Amino acid sequence: MDPIVEAALKKWPNVPHCYGWLALDARGDWYMRDERIQHAGPFPQVKGSRITHDKLLSFIQRNYAADPQGAWFFQNGPQRVYVQLEAAPWIWRLQPDDRVLSHTGLEAQVQEAWLDEADRLFLVTDLGLGLVHSQDMGQAADAIEAGRWAVQPTTHAALLATHHVQLTPRAPAEVPSAH
Known part of the structure; x- marks a missing residue:
């Protein structure tokens, strides 16, 4: 996490979390989803504005993490911005030298x-x-045929449950106060 983000967290520890405003699609692209877009439909059917600004992308990617409940977020200074995921928290890019890199x-x-x-x-x-x-599926097929990866069948829901991933983080329900 960036030092300026850590400093902001110490200075303003109680900033409310943000939900629904940032999303990651199955191609590793980040999207801003303002209120109008959120009301227009769910992600990924209505994506929002693709983020293309290099410095903003770099900042998001350096400060991207998961909470203990499996909800992924971008720590934007003192505010935690939870991310809606289309498929998974990481999008893998396969490299010609057989390395696997994340979208970050x-x-x-x-x-x-x-x-x-x-x-x-x-x-x-x-x-x-x-x-x-x-x-990268052609290169992935080559890796499978070469025996580098043994692929097993599963369901998307089972993968998410096994690896504790929340696709759509939600704010905790407010506890009614006793009067």
Whole structure:
């Protein structure tokens, strides 16, 4: 986490969390979802505005993490902005030298490979659960045929449950006060 973010957390520890305003699609693209977009429909059917500003993307990606309940967020200074996920918290990009990189640029070590009911390839790595980018499926097939990954069948719901991933984090229900 960036030092300026850690300093902001200490200075303003009780800033309310934000829900529904940031999303990550199955191709590793980030989207802003303002109130109008949120009311227009659920993610990913209505995506919002794709974030393309390099410095903003870099800031989001450096400060991207999960809470103990499996909800992913971007720590924006003192405010935690929870992320809606289309498929998984990581989108894997396969490199020509056989490395696996996350959509944030982090290198990952593959531990397991899973194919869900929609024929999407998920990899479990030392970073966690992620989806192989659709443009990298040819290279993924080569890795499977070469015996580098043994793919097992599963369902998307089972993967999410096993790896404690929340696709759509929600604010905790408020506890009614006793009068």
